[in-house]
Amino acid sequence: MKLTKFLMASSALTLTAGLAVAQEATESPVAGEEMANEITIVSWGGAYQESQLKAYVEPYLAMNPDVSVTWDESSGEAVAGLRAQNEANNLTWDLVDVTAADAMRLCDEGLAMEIDIDEIAAPAPDGTSAADDFTEEMLVSDCFIPQIAYSYTFGYRNDVAEWNGNTPDDICDVFDLETFPGQRALEQRPHNNMEWALICDGVAMEDVYDVLETEEGQERAFAVLDRIKDQTVWWTAGADTPQLLADGEVVFGSTYNGRLFSAIVEQDQPIEMMWDTQSYDLDGWIIPAGLDEPTLNRVKDFLWFATDTQRLADQAKYISYGPARQSSAPLVGQHAELGVDMAPHMPTNPDNANNAFVQNYEWWADYRDDLDAKFQAWLAQ
């Protein structure tokens, strides 16, 4: 639960901080060494990649006109891709954006480079070391350089007549077909769904994984999910839920909070956010193991710039994900194009984060295979 506290504390600062001056970037430790001029960056595509492009790739290219960046939108396949490249002895990616769970696996497989965060990321403007600025809770793996905290949360349609004016505000409302009839959209994997089911079943957040380890706990979770199984569309891509909600196919669905933000604020759809029991996750960079020296220097030079306090804060102008540094939070301002305040849309905003949940990556690393088999078998029944 420490992560929650950190996230809340850092976003509380958001509200108190007034005008902050944009911070100048400092020179990276590898400056002056031989560097490659072409790098391939792997990311998720879509609005997220766009936010990276605007917040730090374009500014970096403006500072280094000789450098060219190739994008590869394969982050969803990052683990398999890096393993295949490693086996073929043909590494074509230089910097890869992955979720924390994938970073952990890539580190385990020896496919990502172990790093010392203080050598990769700049200290905060007030001199706090990068390790302290990111905090231990964010640095979940020895290979991981955090960028943002996002969350899995629910969106619902605000025009459902059958709901008689009720609005869902509790995770149990997802599983309540009587008060809130209609189709749901849930992700087609056990992560989060099992936890949400148990929390609805009365398990305290801090006990969720202890309960989920047991056969009875898993049965309890499936029993809760059974209530809505026939009324659920199971999504595999984060873009599915906003589309299903917008088309009226489902009335209630989970997805990444940034996707819902763009459906609600940018596209003005009749959708509302339900923040209760949102589940935090992290996303960040890994450096593939085995880069040659000049490329590695370029990647380090880029990372020094791209993960500094100001750049992470800038990213939040384009997408509603919380910057991973404590020192970035006070610098978060308004949406770059719409001019709306970003703070109320951040998963880390205190109003949104008062009942948030943090995924346990290490637990999932152990139980993923086992539970996924059970989950898929349950789905197929």
Added chain:
Amino acid sequence: MTDTPLGPDQISGATPDNALRNADRAAAKDGPHDGPMLAADGTPLRRSLNRALRRQKLRALALVAPLLLFILITFVAPIADMLFRSVENQIVGETLPRTVAALDDWTFADGEPPDEAAYDALYSDMFLAAEAKTHTRLGGRLNYETTGISSLFRQAGRGVADIGEAQIEAIEDSSEAWDDSAFWAGLMLTGDEAAADTDLLADARARARIISGEPLAMPDETWPSAAAAAALPRTAVAYTEFALYTWSVDEDPPAEEDPWEAVWLSLALDLAANPDAPSAFSGAQAEALSAAQAALPPGTADFSFRDAFLEMDEDWGSLDVWGTIKAFGGPYTSGYFLSAADYSLNPEGVSAMPEDEQIYRTLFVRTLVMSLTITLSCILLGYPVAWLLANLPLRTANVLMILVLLPFWTSLLVRTSAWKVLLQQQGVINDILVWLGIVSDGGRLILINNATGTIIAMTHILLPFMILPLYSVMKTIPPSYLRAAKSLGATDWTAFWRVYFPQSVPGIGAGSILVFILAIGYYITPEIVGGTKGVFISNRIAYHISTSLNWGLAAALGSILLVLVLALYWLYDRIVGIDNVKLGG
């Protein structure tokens, strides 16, 4: 034109074959003579012609060689390599060789965890694996079999350096000499090849090479000392591994690096086990060893790796963990194939998966049944269209043909996504049905995210593969046959069924094989419109390739699918006959 086939023998004119024959004939006619008939350049004619023939064959081979090589290199070899992973299991024996060997005499049925020797072996294996960072990879591999091993190994990799802390600290404090990396090197290494233990070096090299994947070497003119190896056997092994690794991988001379904790602990255990060890050395070395020996905490002689591992995590005393290491200790395993058939290879032997985890057999059956359904729908929908195409005037037929081909040329993703818009509950089809009053607003049909969606979308996508072969076969059926049948008194139906249909069967055969085999391996369409009940085995294979990284299981599932397709093809050949398949006239 005659009916006599024109075989090679009938071809007149200059071919190498004819030339050979003529040469023979000429030789016979001329009667006995001194030597073989000679070509213009003086070589025997026979040889010269053979050479010409060979050249021709080589040229033919050279013409097909690019394609042959291309197929071998880019298709056959990778597939064979991928399928081989379904039985490959070297990782366990390569990462934990001593542990696997120590488990030889232990069986799961003993009912208790193995003895100290296994924990001792695990310590030295795990230490090297943690240095090479391969332990987590193995943990991930074994976690497919027994949940929890992944974090157990990750944690052991971190904790293994803390084992025997008391002993290590005692040696450190006993004499300043131990803080000097060069002192260690002087004790354990020798510059004199005659005084070296080369067997030890060879063993350690072989072992460390497997785990690091690199050829490892000692610094020039340096060998493990035979004297040290005799007096301090454990330490010699541990130090040699350390020296090889430090020199080759980290590129530091061992004399400048602090030895691994495993070396320190080995020294403590050697000194405790052999009280006379210091006397094998002299001067400062003997002094430091004696001081270290005297400083050892009590109980070092009975040091228990078992206790150390259990203190780290009680799961190291778990029968399941050890049973899994033992069951998957071999270089090859049937485990993946068993998993692919909903069985599991576990420490007790082979057993069926619990019912709530069985999924693959269901998926295989579903894939076959749905592919057959899709093939049948394609025949039903495609046959009349092909008939129309074949019998309409050319101009109209061409327009229709474009309608058939247009979707064929459109991106698969676009077509699948279009079906999503059409089929969903708030989609075009349901809207029309509601508007027509056929279904009520509350009773909209569920046409997508289930098997129905997959069948509809895939039938549409695969339809051209049925229509095109059917059309080209029907084009060759002379319309006069049908007219003849009717003029002899057949009804329309009889004429079609007895005369026309049998002649179109080869087209149905070709189309069915194409559609069925394409359908069985389809991935994108079921993924997008199939929901949970309309996905195929290929979706699960993709999951194991890209998400769970269990490539062994993916390879096993793929192999089974390949064998199934080949078996069905064989069956088809037996029943229908593969000669009875035509892609055209």
